[in-house]
Amino acid sequence: MRLSPILSLYICRHFVMAFFGALGVIMGLIFLFDVIELMRRTATHSDIGFNVILEMALFKLPQMVQLILPFAVMIGAMTAFWTMTRSRELVVTRSVGVSAWEILTPVLIVVLIIGVVNVTAFNPLAATLYKRYERLQDQMLLRGGAASPLQVGENGLWLRESHGDEQVVVHANAVRQEGYDLRLREVSVYVSSAGENFLYGIEASLGQLDKGFFHLTEVSILRPGRPVEFVPTYDFATQLTLGKIQDNFASPETISFWELPGFISFFESAGFSANRQKLYFQSLLSSPLLLMAMVLVAAVFSLKPNLRSGGILARLVGGVVSGFVFYFFSKVVYALGLSASLPVVLSAWTPPIVTGLVGLGALFHLEDG
Numbered sequence: 001m002r003l004s005p006i007l008s009l010y011i012c013r014h015f016v017m018a019f020f021g022a023l024g025v026i027m028g029l030i031f032l033f034d035v036i037e038l039m040r041r042t043a044t045h046s047d048i049g050f051n052v053i054l055e056m057a058l059f060k061l062p063q064m065v066q067l068i069l070p071f072a073v074m075i076g077a078m079t080a081f082w083t084m085t086r087s088r089e090l091v092v093t094r095s096v097g098v099s100a101w102e103i104l105t106p107v108l109i110v111v112l113i114i115g116v117v118n119v120t121a122f123n124p125l126a127a128t129l130y131k132r133y134e135r136l137q138d139q140m141l142l143r144g145g146a147a148s149p150l151q152v153g154e155n156g157l158w159l160r161e162s163h164g165d166e167q168v169v170v171h172a173n174a175v176r177q178e179g180y181d182l183r184l185r186e187v188s189v190y191v192s193s194a195g196e197n198f199l200y201g202i203e204a205s206l207g208q209l210d211k212g213f214f215h216l217t218e219v220s221i222l223r224p225g226r227p228v229e230f231v232p233t234y235d236f237a238t239q240l241t242l243g244k245i246q247d248n249f250a251s252p253e254t255i256s257f258w259e260l261p262g263f264i265s266f267f268e269s270a271g272f273s274a275n276r277q278k279l280y281f282q283s284l285l286s287s288p289l290l291l292m293a294m295v296l297v298a299a300v301f302s303l304k305p306n307l308r309s310g311g312i313l314a315r316l317v318g319g320v321v322s323g324f325v326f327y328f329f330s331k332v333v334y335a336l337g338l339s340a341s342l343p344v345v346l347s348a349w350t351p352p353i354v355t356g357l358v359g360l361g362a363l364f365h366l367e368d369g
Helices: 005-041 050-086 089-095 100-142 242-248 260-269 275-302 312-338 344-368
Strands: 150-153 156-163 166-178 181-193 198-210 213-222 229-237
Touching: 005 050, 005 100, 050 089, 050 100, 050 275, 050 312, 089 100, 100 275, 100 344, 181 213, 198 229, 260 275, 275 312, 275 344, 312 344
Parallel strands: none
Antiparallel strands: 150 156, 156 166, 166 181, 181 198, 198 213, 213 229
């Protein structure tokens, strides 16, 4: 198979224009619906202006683009192929001996590049903006202006709480889940008054989260103007639960593709389940293959140059329905992966592989009999 550079560039130009046109239309609809939904949610918050709503919708949009990218690729490919078919360009191209594979190869190469750029460059931007969206959502809608009091990451655990008139900051350099217990190491507690005047501090070598309090061991209590007090154990009240910490791990979309391996390693070393993060990471790795598979599915329904046979509407509907069927199938397999019913790698790579094989089989049947 020899590819003509001029023909390949011409086909790629048609596809790129159709792809960005479809992506722009879908992005506009998503942005509009997000703005309407945010306006509904903020109807009871008179202090939230329309500019904040637009800002939140813009911060969320890049993450949504990653979700609808396969559909944009499929619609763009179908539009490009149908445009060339209706103008008889594909008829002439096929009549001189150019096969369907020579027509599809440049489009597949472009889609592969789009997929790689999406994972390596666009995903970190989308993760950063989505993190800002979640922060704004917490501040404006969920917590009445208060920032999230809990952070767990590679720097350990940070917690901010209010105990009556006292403000408490808790930090642990390392955390580890053992069964239903949460173990902490090198714990520091800083207690201040409502006016942010330091009252006392606690340093402990080890800690354990129990129901309603931290059970600290090897404790040093530091009070201004007093000698350091050493006690073997100390119980410190807290509102933190193991469930709240696990919920804090439940948003891999806010973590960049390049940072995910480090976070997964940290979660697993801390004894937490990183199944959701690993599945999301594997799905990002397999996403370029999924985009290429959607091109093959689009070609099955739009690369037929004979218009006299009719059934154009049926083929268009079939292409759209097939896209939704594969999308539903991928979500079912993804849910099985989240529930640990299927291995993570199998859950992430099965949808693009199955979609690609179905597209290849149908094209072999149509092209080569």
